[in-house]
Amino acid sequence: xxxxxxxxxxxxxxxxxxxxxxxxxxxSGTGGGSSDDGKIHVLVYGDASNKVEKQIVATFNxxxxxKAVLDTIPGADYQQKLQTIINTPQAPDVFFNWGGGSIQxxxxxxxxxxxxxxxxxxxxxxxxxxPSVFNSAVVDGKAYGIPMRGTQPVLLFNNGKVLDDxxxxxxxxxxxxxxxxKTLKGKGVTPIALGGGDxxxxxxxxxxxxxxxxxxxxxxxxxxxxKSAWESPExxxxxxxxxxxxxxxxxxxxxDSVKYTNGASPALVAKGKAAFELMGSWYYAQQQQDAKDFAxxxxxxxxxxxxxxxxxxxxxxxxxTNNFYSVLKKTKHPEAVExxxxxxxxxxxxxxxxxxxxxxxxxxxxxxxxTSASPAYSHFQYDLVKKAPSFQLSWDQAYPPSAITPIxxxxxQFFNGQIDADGFIKAMQALPTE
Amino acid sequence: xxxxxxxxxxxxxxxxxARRRSEGSYTxxxxxxxxxxxxxxxxxxxxxxxAPLVMVAVLSFMSWNGLGSPRFVGMDNWSRxxxxxxxxxxxxxxxxxxxxxxxxxxxxxxxxxxWAAGQQxxxxxxxxxxxxxxxxxxxxVSVLWRALLDPNFGIPAQATWLFGDGNLFGKQxxxxxxxxxxxxxxxxxxxxxxxxxxxxxxxQVLYQAAEIDGAGRYRQFFHITLPQLRxxxxxxxxxMIVGGLTTFETVLILTQGGPGTDTTISAYYxxxxxxxxxxxxxxxxxxxxxxxxxxxxxxxxxxxxxYDKMRSSMEGL
Numbered sequence: 001x002x003x004x005x006x007x008x009x010x011x012x013x014x015x016x017x018x019x020x021x022x023x024x025x026x027x028s029g030t031g032g033g034s035s036d037d038g039k040i041h042v043l044v045y046g047d048a049s050n051k052v053e054k055q056i057v058a059t060f061n062x063x064x065x066x067k068a069v070l071d072t073i074p075g076a077d078y079q080q081k082l083q084t085i086i087n088t089p090q091a092p093d094v095f096f097n098w099g100g101g102s103i104q105x106x107x108x109x110x111x112x113x114x115x116x117x118x119x120x121x122x123x124x125x126x127x128x129x130x131p132s133v134f135n136s137a138v139v140d141g142k143a144y145g146i147p148m149r150g151t152q153p154v155l156l157f158n159n160g161k162v163l164d165d166x167x168x169x170x171x172x173x174x175x176x177x178x179x180x181x182k183t184l185k186g187k188g189v190t191p192i193a194l195g196g197g198d199x200x201x202x203x204x205x206x207x208x209x210x211x212x213x214x215x216x217x218x219x220x221x222x223x224x225x226x227k228s229a230w231e232s233p234e235x236x237x238x239x240x241x242x243x244x245x246x247x248x249x250x251x252x253x254x255x256d257s258v259k260y261t262n263g264a265s266p267a268l269v270a271k272g273k274a275a276f277e278l279m280g281s282w283y284y285a286q287q288q289q290d291a292k293d294f295a296x297x298x299x300x301x302x303x304x305x306x307x308x309x310x311x312x313x314x315x316x317x318x319x320x321t322n323n324f325y326s327v328l329k330k331t332k333h334p335e336a337v338e339x340x341x342x343x344x345x346x347x348x349x350x351x352x353x354x355x356x357x358x359x360x361x362x363x364x365x366x367x368x369x370x371t372s373a374s375p376a377y378s379h380f381q382y383d384l385v386k387k388a389p390s391f392q393l394s395w396d397q398a399y400p401p402s403a404i405t406p407i408x409x410x411x412x413q414f415f416n417g418q419i420d421a422d423g424f425i426k427a428m429q430a431l432p433t434e
Numbered sequence: 435x436x437x438x439x440x441x442x443x444x445x446x447x448x449x450x451x452a453r454r455r456s457e458g459s460y461t462x463x464x465x466x467x468x469x470x471x472x473x474x475x476x477x478x479x480x481x482x483x484x485a486p487l488v489m490v491a492v493l494s495f496m497s498w499n500g501l502g503s504p505r506f507v508g509m510d511n512w513s514r515x516x517x518x519x520x521x522x523x524x525x526x527x528x529x530x531x532x533x534x535x536x537x538x539x540x541x542x543x544x545x546x547x548x549w550a551a552g553q554q555x556x557x558x559x560x561x562x563x564x565x566x567x568x569x570x571x572x573x574x575v576s577v578l579w580r581a582l583l584d585p586n587f588g589i590p591a592q593a594t595w596l597f598g599d600g601n602l603f604g605k606q607x608x609x610x611x612x613x614x615x616x617x618x619x620x621x622x623x624x625x626x627x628x629x630x631x632x633x634x635x636x637x638q639v640l641y642q643a644a645e646i647d648g649a650g651r652y653r654q655f656f657h658i659t660l661p662q663l664r665x666x667x668x669x670x671x672x673x674m675i676v677g678g679l680t681t682f683e684t685v686l687i688l689t690q691g692g693p694g695t696d697t698t699i700s701a702y703y704x705x706x707x708x709x710x711x712x713x714x715x716x717x718x719x720x721x722x723x724x725x726x727x728x729x730x731x732x733x734x735x736x737x738x739x740x741y742d743k744m745r746s747s748m749e750g751l
Binding site for chain 1: 691
């Protein structure tokens with residue numbers, strides 16, 4: 001019986017202990033500073049592009065007294081892991097991100113260093129990059145990121161042979177797109193491949209149609225907190241156009257069961273079962289890997305069609321502008337960090353990025369376009385991005401991370417008819433903007 | 435416990451007085467071994483179960499995005515979570531997935547298990563093949579089925595008379611059907627194993643007696659095998675219920691909670707809130723709801739099935 005009496009007290013004691021531990025663990029996060037081992041730590045997303053990052057770090061270390069160390073976090077969990085370590089003593093000095101909403105929570109938590117002082121020292125840190133790209137890492141009027149990989153605009157890819165067989169051209173306007181869809185459907189091919197199971201490929205359609213109809217301002221307004229933008233006539237027009245496209249059977253009926261990430265939707269295009277796919281510029285490399293012959297002979301690409309009467313410039317692009325390096329406020333070696341960031345517009349950096357198929361967004365990139373693996377494609381992309389009046393960052397990266405899931409759910413539900421235009425507008429108005 | 439007892443060889447029949455004396459002191463607290471014996475397990479349980487649970491409970495009253503210090507917000511997370519239609523839906527979906535799992539897997543695995551307990555030809559080889567899905571990780575199984583069920587390149591494309599346009603993941607009913615099917619495919623072998631062992635343990639004399647009394651195979655199955663498997667059914671059902679309530683990887687990889695929120699079960703919703711939206715407070719509240727629901731369900735199962743006073747099914751043999 002004695003043990004019985006003792007047990008609740010023990011549990012209570014243990015609970016108190018755990019509580020105290022958890023509270024103190026929470027508390028220690030705020031006071032943490034970068035552990036100073038006399039080096040700067042550079043944290044990047046671990047993938048094939050690390051080759052260049054390693055090379056640049058090695059170059060930096062040749063001349064710098066303060067050495068740089070490259071740390072990588074592999075795979076898709078980058079943002080989760082970053083968010084758990086960024087406010088601890090294990091935090092890096094410099095880290096990879098997507099600009100926009102992906103760094104907004106850190107700016108709000110006052111963890112990041114505005115780069116304005118660096119830019120005052122060396123204006124090239126701003127002027128040597130394409131403005132539409134550089135600006136997507138500007139938060140509240142201050143620059144927080146330096147572009148550090150390649151740009152990834154979203155393009156409309158096509159299978160040239162399928163188009164020839166059906167006797168159609170890549171559409172230049174929305175009306176042409178609708179009639180092309182009709183023709184292709186009559187020939188028994190799915191007009192447009194869509195990896196709806198991944199949800200974010202669906203979102204790309206919204207990004208472009210909203211831009212073409214309403215211009216980039218509507219989304220900027222909404223992102224800035226003016227939720228009435230979503231119920232504007234332009235917003236409703238964009239939604240009705242998307243609905244018309246879906247109802248016309250442009251994507252077939254089973255797009256929600258198709259994924260991009262397991263290679264199913266690119267295979268539809270490569271095998272001629274579908275004519276078009278709207279996807280980021282990495283699609284080219286993906287097809288080269290999955291379907292080499294098709295990538296060499298049949299793969300075509302164009303910009304998104306224009307919408308007559310729309311407010312958006314038809315040269316606008318959407319997508320991932322680039323990846324960025326941001327700097328933590330508590331870094332002990334700001335001078336070394338500044339020196340490191342200057343390498344991001346060096347010739348060596350640009351050449352190394354081109355060699356692995358990335359398209360950097362520095363002004364000197366143009367000189368090296370002919371050295372890339374597929375010069376025509378590189379020229380097309382570079383001109384597109386350089387001339388674009390607006391380069392809209394993907395919505396799911398412009399919004400803070402807490403909005404990603406609701407955005408993805410809303411676009412999927414709108415495409416499969418679970419919600420109508422009003423439902424979509426409501427869902428977007430409910431998004432957290434900070 | 436004295437050294438005398440531990441060092442004395444257990445020589446039955448030649449008990450020394452010393453041995454008898456220590457035995458006397460042992461019976462004084464029979465059934466209640468020293469508290470020290472419980473320390474390792476208790477500590478383990480405290481550190482890995484109670485402590486995280488308490489922390490989660492505390493976190494559910496806080497607003498925290500993983501950065502900075504958590505802030506107490508009172509009942510805010512709770513009122514949000516309990517008012518959230520997606521949360522309510524996710525609980526029903528979780529129950530549905532669990533019930534489907536039990537309803538499909540139990541009869542299947544009983545039949546397979548009883549069959550595998552026999553002495554037929556090729557039985558051993560086939561049993562090994564049936565067992566393979568269990569050896570694969572849930573992640574691998576999910577990736578595999580996602581590819582196999584692709585509407586353009588998978589099984590549905592070859593069997594349009596059955597699957598139509600193959601939009602299995604685009605509609606709620608078929609998406610849940612896929613989830614139930616994949617977990618059945620993966621976990622039935624495990625429960626088959628439980629029933630195989632249990633069926634082997636049924637004394638042959640029962641069947642011999644039944645045969646003499648003229649009972650056929652079906653009567654033998656329903657009147658001997660099934661009643662004798664009762665305790666195994668309870669065990670296996672509890673494992674299935676726990677597995678069903680904590681289903682996660684299959685949803686993560688097969689449907690990502692979609693279409694829309696139609697397969698967003700509670701465990702996946704918790705992950706979405708905490709680790710995709712960085713709303714750890716709401717995630718913690720959902721986790722606690724799940725803990726409470728699972729506790730209530732397991733209490734009900736234990737009560738109804740008499741698991742707590744499980745008796746031998748071999749009384750009188």
